[in-house]
Amino acid sequence: MSLRIAALLAVAGVTAITAGCVVEQPAPHPRRVVYVAQPAPPPVVEVVAPQPPPVTVVEEVPPPRMGYVWARGYWRWDGYRYVAMRGHWEPVRPGYHYVHPHWVQGPGGWHFSAGVWVTG
Numbered sequence: 001m002s003l004r005i006a007a008l009l010a011v012a013g014v015t016a017i018t019a020g021c022v023v024e025q026p027a028p029h030p031r032r033v034v035y036v037a038q039p040a041p042p043p044v045v046e047v048v049a050p051q052p053p054p055v056t057v058v059e060e061v062p063p064p065r066m067g068y069v070w071a072r073g074y075w076r077w078d079g080y081r082y083v084a085m086r087g088h089w090e091p092v093r094p095g096y097h098y099v100h101p102h103w104v105q106g107p108g109g110w111h112f113s114a115g116v117w118v119t120g
Contacts, residue, residue: 047112049077053103059087067092071115074101093117 053075061070073087090098096117103110 047077048106048109049082049103049112050109052105052110053077053082058084061087065089069098071098072100074115075103077110077112090115090117095119 059073061072064070068089068091071088071090074085075082076085077083085101096119099113099116099118101115102113104113105111
């Protein structure tokens with residue numbers, strides 16, 4: 001047998017053997033789009049204290065800081081007594097002004113209003 005025929009048979013044999021080793025990957029499953037409704041907002045918790053808060057929170061107000069508003073300290077009701085909370089810096093929000101946390105006397109006792117940003 002000639003060398004050409006032997007080489008041709010060897011190549012044909014290797015091709016036949018390796019042709020059966022191809023593994024076909026399964027087609028990918030189409031992605032399903034799921035729409036989820038927005039969760040309900042958390043319930044509003046109203047803090048009502050039976051007696052008025054102390055007159056003031058004694059704190060040293062720092063000097064003005066560019067781009068920030070000092071949110072004054074306030075009295076937090078823990079269910080048994082008032083606890084002084086320290087003030088903190090709030091980044092300025094253009095078009096809004098900051099309303100500091102405070103207590104308002106209302107039906108059933110003293111109601112707490114958290115510090116919020118208000119337009120205008």
